[in-house]
């Protein structure tokens with residue numbers, strides 16, 4: 001479905017419930033805040049609800065204090081349209097879908113190749129670097145003027161989902177959009193420092209401990225670490241631990257696939273697996289074979305079993321394709 005239908009849907013409705021995936025990060029938050037800003041600019045109402053806490057490092061994003069956290073039975077009032085950003089399927093936003101008990105039309109805006117087109121309206125662009133890049137496109141297509149706050153949110157989304165403009169989905173359009181956003185007076189040094197630096201010493205020591213446990217197999221083509229319960233979901237850590245660890249793993253010479261195995265807090269016998277590929281291996285397909293998905297070079301899945309069982313199954317699957 002094209003942008004035109006999305007625009008028509010937005011114009012037709014008045015109040016919007018906006019959400020994104022759990023494990024909130026730059027693209028999820030940046031897209032939500034910018035999308036809400038777009039709606040408000042054209043006289044609409046927008047409520048943002050997520051089923052997760054706000055991650056540290058993003059406190060500088062304007063409008064963050066209006067973002068609500070999901071609670072069972074919460075009253076958010078009436079809305080006409082339910083918008084999901086950066087979600088490949090209906091499991092990604094956690095429990096927020098429960099707020100749509102009146103079955104209002106669902107608008108799915110996403111850039112994951114594994115998107116299952118769960119919405120009544122689906123705008124999916126797997127080639128987009130980020131959901132924020134798509135929201136930027138929406139501003140342009142609707143001729144809604146950008147403002148400094150929206151530009152900052154979009155910039156944060158694009159910056160983080162491109163790995164600071166390093167990943168293969170970073171296109172000429174990505175840079176053009178970013179160049180346009182920079183015209184609104186974004187302090188890029190401060191943004192970078194907030195998101196990637198300025199982290200507590202103790203958190204860096206924890207990262208160092210995790211990195212000292214890297215394992216390799218398949219002649220060094222596969223590298224992974226296991227995160228124990230408690231560490232894996234320690235929301236007190238001031239940066240995206242998975243992202244950080246994986247970026248070190250994939251930086252190792254000869255590594256084609258990097259993985260992270262995490263015990264999931266509060267769930268027995270389930271392991272979360274995150275994949276990164278240097279491009280040869282399609283980790284979206286690998287994750288999909290275990291019921292997950294994502295992008296060709298970055299994906300994830302949740303697998304039943306002990307960490308040892310899951311590790312054996314997943315590593316064997318990757319080796320098949322290498």
Ligand SMILES: [Mn+2]
Nearest residue numbers: 027086131161
């Ligand atoms: Mn994204």
